[in-house]
Amino acid sequence: MASNQNLKDIQWVLQEMKSGSLNLHSVSFFLSPQSSGCHQETENSLNVNISEDSIVHFSQLLKVLGTAKGCRSSLKNLEFHQVKWELQQVKDLRLLLENSFSIKQLVFQRNKFDIECLSELTDTLRMNKCIKEIMLSESGIGSDGAGLIASALKENGSLEELQIWEDSIGSKGAEELSKMIEVNSTLKMLTIFDSKSITATPLISAVLARNRSMEVHVWSVDHNKKNSKVVEFVPENNTLRIYHLDISGACRVACALGWNSTVRSLDMTGVKLKSRWAKEFRWVLEQNRSLKEVNLSKACLKDKGVVYVAAGLFKNQSLQSLYLDGNCFGGIGVEHLLCPLSRFSALQNQANVTLKSVTFGGRKTKIGRDGLAAIPTDADFQPECDPIRNI
Numbered sequence: 001m002a003s004n005q006n007l008k009d010i011q012w013v014l015q016e017m018k019s020g021s022l023n024l025h026s027v028s029f030f031l032s033p034q035s036s037g038c039h040q041e042t043e044n045s046l047n048v049n050i051s052e053d054s055i056v057h058f059s060q061l062l063k064v065l066g067t068a069k070g071c072r073s074s075l076k077n078l079e080f081h082q083v084k085w086e087l088q089q090v091k092d093l094r095l096l097l098e099n100s101f102s103i104k105q106l107v108f109q110r111n112k113f114d115i116e117c118l119s120e121l122t123d124t125l126r127m128n129k130c131i132k133e134i135m136l137s138e139s140g141i142g143s144d145g146a147g148l149i150a151s152a153l154k155e156n157g158s159l160e161e162l163q164i165w166e167d168s169i170g171s172k173g174a175e176e177l178s179k180m181i182e183v184n185s186t187l188k189m190l191t192i193f194d195s196k197s198i199t200a201t202p203l204i205s206a207v208l209a210r211n212r213s214m215e216v217h218v219w220s221v222d223h224n225k226k227n228s229k230v231v232e233f234v235p236e237n238n239t240l241r242i243y244h245l246d247i248s249g250a251c252r253v254a255c256a257l258g259w260n261s262t263v264r265s266l267d268m269t270g271v272k273l274k275s276r277w278a279k280e281f282r283w284v285l286e287q288n289r290s291l292k293e294v295n296l297s298k299a300c301l302k303d304k305g306v307v308y309v310a311a312g313l314f315k316n317q318s319l320q321s322l323y324l325d326g327n328c329f330g331g332i333g334v335e336h337l338l339c340p341l342s343r344f345s346a347l348q349n350q351a352n353v354t355l356k357s358v359t360f361g362g363r364k365t366k367i368g369r370d371g372l373a374a375i376p377t378d379a380d381f382q383p384e385c386d387p388i389r390n391i
Contacts, residue, residue, distance in 0.1 A: 007037025007049065010057045017061075017068045022046070024071055028079040029058065044074075058083075059092050066096035075100055079107040085117045094124040097131070104132045111139040118145050122152040129158045137165035146173030150180035153187065161189040174199040178206035185212070193219040193227075200230040201249035207233060208240070208256035208263065238264035238290075247274055254280040258287045265293040269323075278305035285312025291319055298326035298362075306333035313340040314351045322355060326362040334360070 016022045025044040036054040039047045050058050065071050083089075090113075097103060113121070118141065125131070141149070146169035153159060169177070169192070181187070181203070190207075192199060200218035207214050213235040222228040222244075233240045240263045245253065250268075254277060257263065278301065284291075301309075306329040313319070324337070337358065340351040 007035070007039055010036050010038060010048075010050075010054065010061075013038040013046065013048070014057075014060060014064055017064045017071055020069055022071065023074050025074055026077040026079070027065065027075065028081065029061075029083060030081045031055070031058070031083050059089055062089065062092035062096050066092070066099045072100045073102055075102055077105040077107070078103060079109065080111055081109045082111070083108075084112045085114075087117055087120065090117045090120045094120060097124050097128060101130050103130060105135075106131060106133070107135045107137075108139050109135075109137045111136075113139065113141065113145065115144060115148075118148050122148040125149070125159070126152040126155050128156065131159055133161040133163075134159065135163040135165070136167060137163070139167055141167045141169065143170045143173035143176070145169070147176040150176040153180045154183050156184070157186050159187060161191075162187060163191040165191075165193040166195075168195050169199060170194070170196060171198050171202070174202045178202035181206040181212060181214070182210055187212075187214055189215040189217075191217045191219075195221055197230045197244060198246070198249060201245060201252050204231050204233060204240075204242075205252050205256040208253065208260045211260060211262050213262060233263070235262060238262060239267065240265070241267045242271055244271055247272075247277060250277045251280050254284055257284045257291075260288065261290045264290060265295075266291060267295040268299060269295050269297045271299055273299040273301055273305065275302070275304040275308060278308035282308040282312035285309070285319065286315040288316075289318050293321040293323075294319060295323040296327070297323050297359075299324075301327040301329060301333075303329045303333040303336075305329070307336045310336040310339060313337075313355065316352060317354055319355055321357045322359070324358070324360040326364060327360070328364045329360075330366040 013022075017024075023044060024046055026046070028045075028047045030047065030049045032049060032051065034049055034051060036051045036057060037049050039049070041047060048061060065075065125134070136145075139145075141164070145167070146164070149162070149164075150173075153162070174192075174194075177190075181190075190203065192203065197218075197220035199220070203218060204216055206212075207216055214233070215235055216231065216233040218230045218232070219227055220230050229243050230245065231240075231242050242250070242253065250271060250273060257266070273296070296309075301324065306324065306327070309322075309324075310333075313322075327333075337360070341355060341358070342350055
């Protein structure tokens with residue numbers, strides 16, 4: 001907000017709105033202990049500071065915004081900062097949103113809602129056909145709030161972007177949002193920041209299973225209490241990047257990939273995987289027809305896991321590049337991995353003819369003499385480092 005000497009009186013802005021002399025595109029409300037007033041940053045943007053003892057002005061401004069002809073047709077963005085919502089204020093906001101056909105973006109930063117207010121707000125969203133983007137940040141909506149939003153978006157056909165930052169929706173809230181994704185085909189971007197990484201699993205699984213062209217970014221807090229990305233999917237380049245998931249979550253995502261047609265590149269570099277996951281991924285390789293590149297580098301895969309991956313390659317007809325460097329398998333894994341790429345006689349065709357590159361090796365990979373013997377002379381073998389030193 002501007003300094004006090006630059007603030008204009010609330011009554012001034014009410015009169016200007018009613019007269020239609022303001023052509024506002026963006027209005028930001030700030031509730032704080034400071035004195036009330038307005039600051040017009042640009043010709044089309046207004047910041048409104050409302051003190052606790054002048055809270056009645058908040059409802060007045062919402063009502064005027066909803067009835068003033070000029071604002072109803074020009075207003076595009078509404079932001080609310082540190083607002084402690086009461087039911088009547090939400091009803092005033094609902095009336096504003098119902099009367100305006102130009103508002104495209106709603107932002108709630110450090111707001112407080114009780115369940116009744118959230119219910120009223122999401123009922124507004126349910127039938128709204130204009131709003132394209134909603135962001136809720138540090139507003140304590142929790143799993144119940146996420147459930148209300150999900151319920152509304154099952155019927156909403158216009159919202160394109162939803163962001164929920166640091167509101168701890170948890171696995172329950174994520175499951176509710178995943179059910180929404182199953183029926184909502186208009187949402188184009190979903191961004192979630194949650195204290196628990198498990199939130200990512202149902203969300204990305206629903207997007208993959210339903211072949212949604214929805215950009216997804218999920219963030220969490222790692223064991224060092226630093227912000228870290230859990231998963232991202234970018235439909236524009238058909239890339240799914242998983243940064244960290246527990247084994248149950250990784251298995252659920254693998255199941256969702258079986259019949260998926262939107263992912264061309266899967267990158268799980270550094271995710272700790274087990275043979276349980278590899279068993280599920282074998283089925284993915286057998287069924288999926290869109291994956292072109294898979295990166296499983298430094299994924300702690302041992303011989304048993306690589307054997308499952310190799311088994312999936314026998315029936316796979318789309319994968320072109322496979323990266324397995326930095327894993328913990330040995331000669332047995334190498335033998336099985338290269339088996340579908342090998343011809344054992346001049347009359348026999350190799351099982352997999354689409355895979356062009358297999359990369360493996362590294363300090364943890366103990367290929368051994370049997371593994372070296374299994375490498376065909378015409379294979380596209382690109383070790384990260386000389387595997388012989390690990391014998």
